[in-house]
Amino acid sequence: MAFFDRSNAMAKPGFNRWLVPPAALCIHLCIGEAYAFSVFTKPMAQAIGITAPKPGADWTVPELGWIFSLAILVLGLSAAFGGKWVERVGPRKAMFVAALCFSSGLILAGLGVNAHLLWLVYLGYGVVGGCGLGIGYISPVSTLIKWFPDRPGLATGTAIMGFGGGAMIGAPLSVLLMKHFASASGTGVAQTMFVLGVLYFIWMVVGSLIVRIPQEGWKPAGYIAPIASRAMITTKNVVLERALRTPQFYLLWLVLCLNVTAGIGVIGQASLMIQDIFGVTAVAAAGFVGLISLFNMGGRVFWASLSDFIGRKRTYAIFFIAGAVLYAFVPTWGHLHAVALFVLSFLLIISMYGGGFATIPAYLRDLYGTVNVGAIHGALLTAWSVAGIAGPVLINYIREYEINHGVAKADAYSVTMYVMAALLVVGLLCDLAVRPVDERYYLETQSVT
Amino acid sequence: MDQLEERMRPEDSNTTLLVLAWLWVGLPLAWGVAITIENATKLFQ
Known part of the structure; x- marks a missing residue:
C-alpha cells in the first residue's frame, strides 16, 4: 500500500499537469454512473416476476427509490467526514479507496439482487458504494486546484463534468449488459452489476496511478501569483475547523443546497413531466432526458470556466436570476404548448445546475485558500445530501397534492415551478450576502500540510 | 547515443502518456455522448 x-x-x-484532469475524469466518469441508476429500477422491480412485477413478492418502486437517495445521503456524509483524511493521505490513496468502495458496493448490490435481499442492496450500493461516491468526488478536487492556480474553475469543471457525463456511459452500458445477461429465469441485473463493478474498478485505478501532486511552491510557467488578496480572492488560507465558524460557509451551503434542490427534482421527473404536460411519447421523453444529461455535463465545464473570468459570485448570480426567470416562464410554455421553449428553458436550468456543482470548489478556494479546500468542499457537500432528498420530495409531493385536488396533470407542475423560482431568489440573496472572510480566521503561517 | 537520449526525453513519454490518458477517458465518453445525441434526436421526430 506504500505505493499509494x-x-x-x-x-x-x-x-505535464494536463495529465491530472483525465486522472480525475477516470474517477468522476465512473461514480457518475449513480445518475444512471434508474435504468435498474424497472428490471429490479420485476426480479421475481421477470416479465412483470409480482405483487407481494417483488420490490416496489418506492422501496427501490431509496437506494439512490441513500447513496446521495452517504455521499454527502462521507465527503464531509472523509475530507480531512483525503487531504492528509493525498489523491492517489483516496482514489484507490474510492475505487474499492464503489466497485465492491456494486458487487454487493449484485449479490443482494441475486439473493433478493433488499437490505444487502441498500448496504452495498447505498452505504458502501455511497462512501465510494463521496471519497471519489472530492479526491481530485484540491489537487486540481493546486495544479491550476491560474484556471481553477476550468480544472474543477473538467473533473466534475465527469460526474455529469458518467450517466451517459453508465446508462447505455448497463442496458447493453442487461440485454446480454437477461434470460427466462433472470433480468440480468446482478450479472450487470458484477461486470460494472470490475470494469469501474480497473478504470478508477488507472486514474489513481496517473494522478500526481505538485511539489510545494510549484507554479505554471509564466504564472505570477497575486501577492495581495483581491476583493473576493484571498492569497491566505483557512483550515476546515475555522471555516466552519465563518458565515460564508453557511451562505455557500445554502447557495449550493438551493441551486441543487431546484435542479435535482427536475432531473428525476423530467421524463414524466414532459409526458404529462405535452403528451409526448416515452421515446421522445427519453430523448429529453438524454439532452438533460448532455447539458448537465456541458454546463459544468462552461460555467466553471466562465467563472474564472467573471468571478464566482457573479456566476452564481446569473444562475439564480436566469434560473428564477426561466422557472417562472415554464408554466406559460406549457399553456402555449411551446415544446421547444419548454425544452430550451430546462436545458439552460440544468446547465446551471451542473455549473453550480463545478463552480463551488473554485468559490471555496477564492474565499478560503488552497490548504484545506478539499476538506471544506467535502463538508459543504452535505448540502447535496439535503437537496437530494428535499428536491424530489418537494416536486413529487406538490404534484400529488395538485392532482388529488382536481388539477389536470398538465397543470400539476405550475406551483412547483413557482416554488423553485422562489427558492432561487432566496439563493440569490445568500450569494449577494457573501463577503470576503474576516482576517481573524486566516492561518498565520502559509505552510501547506 | 545522442539519438537514443533524444528519443528517451521525458517530454516524449509525457506526451504519449497524455494522449493515452485522454483517450482512456475520451473514447468511452464520446461513445456515451453519441448514443445520447442519437436518442435525443427522437424528441424532435
Missing part, C-alpha cells in the same frame, strides 16, 4: 502514499504521488520535474 502521498509521498509516492509527488510529481517529478517535467510532469
Whole structure:
C-alpha cells in the first residue's frame, strides 16, 4: 500500500499537469454512473416476476427509490467526514479507496439482487458504494486546484463534468449488459452489476496511478501569483475547523443546497413531466432526458470556466436570476404548448445546475485558500445530501397534492415551478450576502500540510 | 547515443502518456455522448 502514499504521488520535474484532469475524469466518469441508476429500477422491480412485477413478492418502486437517495445521503456524509483524511493521505490513496468502495458496493448490490435481499442492496450500493461516491468526488478536487492556480474553475469543471457525463456511459452500458445477461429465469441485473463493478474498478485505478501532486511552491510557467488578496480572492488560507465558524460557509451551503434542490427534482421527473404536460411519447421523453444529461455535463465545464473570468459570485448570480426567470416562464410554455421553449428553458436550468456543482470548489478556494479546500468542499457537500432528498420530495409531493385536488396533470407542475423560482431568489440573496472572510480566521503561517 | 537520449526525453513519454490518458477517458465518453445525441434526436421526430 506504500505505493499509494502521498509521498509516492509527488510529481517529478517535467510532469505535464494536463495529465491530472483525465486522472480525475477516470474517477468522476465512473461514480457518475449513480445518475444512471434508474435504468435498474424497472428490471429490479420485476426480479421475481421477470416479465412483470409480482405483487407481494417483488420490490416496489418506492422501496427501490431509496437506494439512490441513500447513496446521495452517504455521499454527502462521507465527503464531509472523509475530507480531512483525503487531504492528509493525498489523491492517489483516496482514489484507490474510492475505487474499492464503489466497485465492491456494486458487487454487493449484485449479490443482494441475486439473493433478493433488499437490505444487502441498500448496504452495498447505498452505504458502501455511497462512501465510494463521496471519497471519489472530492479526491481530485484540491489537487486540481493546486495544479491550476491560474484556471481553477476550468480544472474543477473538467473533473466534475465527469460526474455529469458518467450517466451517459453508465446508462447505455448497463442496458447493453442487461440485454446480454437477461434470460427466462433472470433480468440480468446482478450479472450487470458484477461486470460494472470490475470494469469501474480497473478504470478508477488507472486514474489513481496517473494522478500526481505538485511539489510545494510549484507554479505554471509564466504564472505570477497575486501577492495581495483581491476583493473576493484571498492569497491566505483557512483550515476546515475555522471555516466552519465563518458565515460564508453557511451562505455557500445554502447557495449550493438551493441551486441543487431546484435542479435535482427536475432531473428525476423530467421524463414524466414532459409526458404529462405535452403528451409526448416515452421515446421522445427519453430523448429529453438524454439532452438533460448532455447539458448537465456541458454546463459544468462552461460555467466553471466562465467563472474564472467573471468571478464566482457573479456566476452564481446569473444562475439564480436566469434560473428564477426561466422557472417562472415554464408554466406559460406549457399553456402555449411551446415544446421547444419548454425544452430550451430546462436545458439552460440544468446547465446551471451542473455549473453550480463545478463552480463551488473554485468559490471555496477564492474565499478560503488552497490548504484545506478539499476538506471544506467535502463538508459543504452535505448540502447535496439535503437537496437530494428535499428536491424530489418537494416536486413529487406538490404534484400529488395538485392532482388529488382536481388539477389536470398538465397543470400539476405550475406551483412547483413557482416554488423553485422562489427558492432561487432566496439563493440569490445568500450569494449577494457573501463577503470576503474576516482576517481573524486566516492561518498565520502559509505552510501547506 | 545522442539519438537514443533524444528519443528517451521525458517530454516524449509525457506526451504519449497524455494522449493515452485522454483517450482512456475520451473514447468511452464520446461513445456515451453519441448514443445520447442519437436518442435525443427522437424528441424532435
